Amino acid sequence: MRHIGMSVALAAIILPATASAQSVFDGRWRVDLGSTELPKKPWVVTLNDRNFRCASCGTPWGIPADGGFHKVAGQNYFDEAAVKRIDPRTIEFHYRKGGRLVETDRISISADGKTFTSVDTDHATPNGELAVYRSTARRSADGAPGAHPLDGSWVTTSYDKGSDNTMTVTMRMEGDRFSFADGTGSHYTATLGGPPVKVEGDLAGRMIAAKRLSPNALQLDASIGGKADSRMIVTxxxxxxxxxxxxxxxxxAVTTRFVAYKQ
Known part of the structure; x- marks a missing residue:
């Protein structure tokens, strides 16, 4: 499940690294999903007739698997969730924050129970347009006997599709100020070496601090509520x-690598 992870990564990774009249970062970039190197850490879940639990999430959480919304504590991007059984091999996860639907993930499990496809829809983009991601995963450990087919451990094998508004970003440099915007309306402007700035449109109030490592490389540190959340190295x-x-x-403590090309 994406849990808004890919859109957050795209919204945090790209800023120009120099203050020249025409930076090599200026312009429009498109992510190449085929280049993605994903971490091998599994997604470990429990799902039976009564309950769902994500044991491997950064902050583990669980709710009754009865189709209704239930409060969830300790998550940055949602405070309620619902697990809905569509058919014996299809599950939908619905997430709300402040009473607003923010994401829906639909997971379809193969007949042999060894793989699944997840279609994740972001309903809370700043510009109001849906953002859709599709990923695949393979089973790395069996679930409990008699449990739901989703029960067990899964390793994501690919992000194989995304709506266009999730795959492209535009950047611009003005003096020592650097601006970023993606197709969902998320944006920010930061100064290299300056204080963290807010990512406008981010549901969790994510902040970005940019640091230059070399003429063509950046370190971008993201925090939420004053706590370190992610680190990006862009070259x-x-x-x-x-x-x-x-x-x-x-x-x-997991790392994803991918490539973007200038359009």
Whole structure:
């Protein structure tokens, strides 16, 4: 399940690294999902006739699996969740924050129970347009005997599709101020070496602090509520056409790598 993770990564990774008249970062970039190197840490869940629990989430959580919304504590991007059984191999997760539906994840499990496809829809983008992501996963450990087919451990194998508003970003530099905007309406402007700034439109109030590592590389540290959340290392190739991104979830100590190309 995405849990808004990919959109957050895209909204936090890209800022120009220099203050030249025309930075190599300026313009429109598109993420290449085929280049993604995903962490091997499994998603570990329990699902039976009564309850759902995510044991591997950064802050573990669980609710009754009765189709209704229930309060969830300790999560940045939702405070209520519901687990709905669509058919024996299809499950939907619905998330709300402040009473507003923010995300729906629909998981379809294969007949042999070894793989699943998840279609995740972000309902709370700043510009009001739906943002859709699709991922696949394979089973890494069996669930309990007699439990739901989702029960057990899963490793994400790919992000194989995303709506266009999730895959492209636009950047601009003005003096020592650097601006970012994505297709969902999320945006921010930061100064390299300056204080953290708010990502406008982020539901959790995410803050970004940018630091230059070299003429073509940045370190971007994200925090939520004053606590470190993620770290991004962004490096532009010498030809200015390719950007390598290394994104680390600080709480879970896992890293994802991918590439973006200038359009």
């Amino acid at each position: 532009v190739a010498p030809d200015g056409k390719k950007m390598n991104v290394e994104a680390t979830n600080v709480k879970q």
